[in-house]
Each structure stands twice: as structure tokens, then as C-alpha cells.
Amino acid sequence: MMDRKVDTESIADMMRKTLLKIGEDPTREGLVRTPDRAEKALRFLTSGYQMDVASIVNGALFSEKCDEMVVVKDIEFFSLCEHHLLPFFGKMHVAYLPKDKVIGLSKIPRIVDMFARRLQVQERMTRDIAQTLREVLDPRGVGVICEARHFCMMMRGVEKQHSGTVTSSMLGAFRNRKETRDEFLSLVSQRNHPFY
Numbered sequence: 001m002m003d004r005k006v007d008t009e010s011i012a013d014m015m016r017k018t019l020l021k022i023g024e025d026p027t028r029e030g031l032v033r034t035p036d037r038a039e040k041a042l043r044f045l046t047s048g049y050q051m052d053v054a055s056i057v058n059g060a061l062f063s064e065k066c067d068e069m070v071v072v073k074d075i076e077f078f079s080l081c082e083h084h085l086l087p088f089f090g091k092m093h094v095a096y097l098p099k100d101k102v103i104g105l106s107k108i109p110r111i112v113d114m115f116a117r118r119l120q121v122q123e124r125m126t127r128d129i130a131q132t133l134r135e136v137l138d139p140r141g142v143g144v145i146c147e148a149r150h151f152c153m154m155m156r157g158v159e160k161q162h163s164g165t166v167t168s169s170m171l172g173a174f175r176n177r178k179e180t181r182d183e184f185l186s187l188v189s190q191r192n193h194p195f196y
């Protein structure tokens with residue numbers, strides 16, 4: 001049974017208990033404000049739960065007869081893995097092939113942040129971003145590639161510090177037409193700098 005008292009406890013209160021549990025002294029100078037800072041940080045890192053697509057996209061959809069691929073690559077993101085609550089971070093490459101609508105380019109990184117600032121698994125985040133763009137734009141296709149490194153792999157367990165994880169979600173023309181997919185992949189692989 002959940003104690004009702006536990007429900008009213010703040011995140012900072014729980015952090016204080018966590019510090020005790022790991023053998024620390026939460027009253028020492030360096031830690032005394034840490035629970036409050038940690039709560040603030042966690043609230044920011046999960047602020048995507050309070051965001052919604054409609055208010056991000058609001059007013060930034062334009063009717064445009066455009067049949068060229070739109071690509072926004074190297075979008076930095078920082079997220080938290082839902083299995084360990086440890087950061088994973090990397091780059092997202094997003095492309096779509098418009099039908100009759102385009103979206104303000106700055107909105108795409110904001111959609112990425114909305115999903116990244118939640119507890120995530122990389123595969124689901126990649127798919128959710130692709131599906132959101134499909135719903136908003138009704139395009140001929142969407143492609144999303146996510147390259148990430150996970151602290152839960154780098155710092156613990158297998159300790160593979162240089163391995164990256166790549167996930168992708170290809171919808172519509174990006175799934176059905178090899179030509180479209182290849183164009184996206186070649187645009188993404190033209191790099192000014194190597195990945196990490």
C-alpha cells in the first residue's frame with residue numbers, strides 16, 4: 001500500500017533520502033541545496049510532458065507546392081533513458097517530402113525537444129517524431145535517423161564507451177522508394193565533421 005504521506009513528498013525530499021541511502025550526508029555544505037537543484041533539473045529534463053504539438057506548430061504551417069526534400073540534420077538532443085534514468089544524447093536527422101504543406105524549420109528541433117525531454121527509449125522517440133510529422137504535415141514521406149550514445153552503456157554494465165546506437169523510422173516515400181531513402185541517407189552522411 002502506498003502511504004499517502006509519500007504522495008505529498010516533494011522530489012527534493014526524496015532526493016534527500018536518496019542521498020542518505022547511498023551513504024551521504026545531505027546536510028553537509030556541498031549537498032544542502034542539491035535536492036532542490038536536482039528537482040529543478042529533473043523537472044526541466046522532463047518538461048516535454050507539459051508540451052504539446054499543437055502549441056508548438058501553431059501558426060507555422062504554410063501551404064506550399066514544394067516537391068523537394070526538406071532535411072534538417074544534426075539536431076542535438078539530450079534525453080533520459082527510461083530504464084536507468086541516465087542521459088542519452090546525440091543527433092537527430094529529420095527529413096520530409098512535402099505534399100502541400102511545409103512547416104517552419106525551427107519547429108522541427110522543438111518537436112525533437114518535446115520528445116527528448118521525457119523518459120525515453122531511443123527507438124520510440126525516433127518513431128514518435130516521424131509519426132508526429134506525418135500527422136501534422138500529411139507529407140509524401142518522413143525519415144528520421146537518430147544517432148545516440150547512452151550513459152547507461154558507457155558508465156555501467158558493459159562499459160562500451162565508444163559504441164553508438166543508430167535508430168531510424170522511414171514512412172511513406174522514405175519507406176517505399178529506394179531513391180528517396182538513398183537521397184536522405186546521402187544528405188545525412190555528408191558531414192563537415194565526423195560523428196563524435
Ligand SMILES: [Zn+2]
Nearest residue numbers: 081083084152
Ligand atoms: Zn538505459
